[in-house]
Structure formats: C-alpha cells, structure tokens
Amino acid sequence: MIPDLSPSDKAKLAAAKQASLAIETGMRVGLGTGSTAAWLVKCLAARVREEGLAIKCVPTSTQTAELARGLGLDVITLDQAGTLDVTIDGADEFDAHLNLIKGGGAALLQEKIVATASAQMIVIADSDKEVATLGAFALPIEVIPFGLESTRKQVEEMLLAMEVEGRETSLRMKETAPLVTDEGNHILDLHLKRIGNAPQLAMTLNQIPGVVENGLFIDICDRVIIGSGDGKVETRDINAGTIETDQVDFANAENLFGDPAP
Ligand SMILES: O=C[C@H](O)[C@H](O)[C@H](O)COP(=O)(O)O
Numbered sequence: 001m002i003p004d005l006s007p008s009d010k011a012k013l014a015a016a017k018q019a020s021l022a023i024e025t026g027m028r029v030g031l032g033t034g035s036t037a038a039w040l041v042k043c044l045a046a047r048v049r050e051e052g053l054a055i056k057c058v059p060t061s062t063q064t065a066e067l068a069r070g071l072g073l074d075v076i077t078l079d080q081a082g083t084l085d086v087t088i089d090g091a092d093e094f095d096a097h098l099n100l101i102k103g104g105g106a107a108l109l110q111e112k113i114v115a116t117a118s119a120q121m122i123v124i125a126d127s128d129k130e131v132a133t134l135g136a137f138a139l140p141i142e143v144i145p146f147g148l149e150s151t152r153k154q155v156e157e158m159l160l161a162m163e164v165e166g167r168e169t170s171l172r173m174k175e176t177a178p179l180v181t182d183e184g185n186h187i188l189d190l191h192l193k194r195i196g197n198a199p200q201l202a203m204t205l206n207q208i209p210g211v212v213e214n215g216l217f218i219d220i221c222d223r224v225i226i227g228s229g230d231g232k233v234e235t236r237d238i239n240a241g242t243i244e245t246d247q248v249d250f251a252n253a254e255n256l257f258g259d260p261a262p
Pocket residue numbers: 032033034035036037089090091092101102103104105106107108111262
C-alpha cells in the first residue's frame with residue numbers, strides 16, 4: 001500500500017519504477033529533472049541500497065544533483081562519464097514520433113546535452129503528456145541575458161514566418177526577477193498553441209544568436225514509458241516499433257517515501 005499519493009504521482013512512480021528496471025550494474029546513467037525524474041532517482045537509489053546496483057549518474061540540474069547525492073547515488077560530471085548508456089527523463093509533451101517539449105523546469109539545456117550524449121533516451125510520463133500535435137504547453141527557450149529584448153524581438157519576428165498558431169512570448173519569472181537557469185541564462189516561454197513543423201522550428205530558433213537552446217527534442221527520444229495510477233505501464237519503442245504493457249508492483253514503495261521534490 002502506498003498511502004497519501006495522488007493518482008498522478010502513482011502514475012509517475014509506475015513509469016519511473018519500470019524505467020529503473022532497465023538499468024544494470026556498470027551503466028552510466030543520465031538523470032533528468034522534474035517531478036517524474038525525481039521518482040526515478042528514488043527508484044534507482046532504492047535499487048542501489050537494496051540490490052547493490054553499481055552505477056554512475058550524471059544529473060541534468062543542480063536540483064537533481066542534490067537529490068541524487070542526498071540519496072547516496074554516485075554522481076559524476078558528463079565530462080568524467082564521456083558517453084552515457086542511457087538517460088531517463090520526464091517531458092512536458094510527447095507526440096506519436098516521440099518528439100518532445102521539455103524545459104518546464106528550466107533544465108532543458110543540460111537535459112538536451114546529456115540526452116544527446118547518451119546511447120538511448122527513455123522518457124517517463126503519465127498519459128496527460130501525450131499530444132497529437134506539440135505546442136499546447138508553452139515552448140521554453142533558453143536565452144542569454146545580454147540583449148534579451150533584442151533576442152525576444154528576433155524570436156517574435158521569426159515566429160511570424162513559422163507554422164505556429166500563437167506568437168506570444170513571456171519571460172519566465174521567479175518571484176519578482178527573471179528566472180536564472182543553472183547556466184546563468186533566462187527562459188523565454190513561447191505560447192504557440194500548435195506547432196505545425198517542430199523540426200523546422202527547432203532548427204530555426206537555434207539560428208538566432210541570443211538563443212542558446214530550445215525545448216524541442218526532435219529524434220532524440222527512443223522510448224517512452226507511460227504510467228497509470230493503477231500501476232499499469234505502456235512502453236513504446238520508436239526504433240523497434242513495439243508497444244508493450246506491464247504491471248508495476250508498488251510493493252515496498254514505502255521505501256521511496258519522502259518529498260518527491262519537483
Ligand atoms: O526542465 C524540466 C524538464 O524538462 C522536465 O523534465 C519537464 O518539465 C517535466 O517535468 P515533470 O516531470 O515535473 O512534469
């Protein structure tokens with residue numbers, strides 16, 4: 001029994017637990033950021049404690065690094081790791097091609113660097129994250145502070161020419177000041193509603209000099225594991241073209257309790 005856990009958290013935990021079973025001793029693992037990825041960190045830490053799983057982990061944010069270290073995971077830098085066997089991360093949206101919007105937690109830059117340094121990327125999510133067309137979730141882009149308003153103007157002009165429905169942009173704030181990412185940059189959220197051509201938008205955004213990276217992950221994710229509150233999980237693998245279902249056992253989930261920090 002796992003008391004006091006919302007259906008949404010149970011769904012995230014189910015996906016995270018299933019993904020954690022893909023990890024074997026000796027692997028170098030990229031750890032995503034966000035509330036779903038936090039469950040993954042807890043599941044891996046439990047396997048390290050209980051089964052002696054020996055892995056090295058590369059976190060994608062200060063937040064995840066602190067959580068992972070606090071739970072006893074062996075944290076190294078990406079440069080120490082070189083390449084990674086797999087990265088497991090959450091997402092804000094995914095479509096049928098497993099293209100993603102990420103960055104709701106402002107960690108998109110490190111997440112994309114870590115994911116693309118990995119042989120495989122697995123996304124863990126609940127079914128609310130699945131969309132027919134990307135764009136209902138505001139697309140985050142990481143921009144450098146220098147010339148912010150000029151960059152924003154260039155982004156808005158560029159959006160006029162693109163296959164998107166909305167063109168509003170907003171600077172993400174933390175309390176009364178612009179949010180500062182782990183890399184010292186800011187986040188512009190693009191309220192596009194519907195992105196017609198996500199690969200083209202991803203490439204075009206990155207041509208604007210003040211844009212460091214955007215939250216569209218195109219052809220990066222290999223597999224998505226979708227969890228449900230009752231423990232059912234569905235795994236879709238884009239390369240193998242397979243869809244598998246399974247049932248996650250929440251037994252011993254008490255060991256994971258604590259604050260599943262976002
Ligand atoms: O920057 C944050 C990340 O891209 C997250 O992985 C994404 O926002 C999903 O987060 P959550 O699992 O909390 O919905």
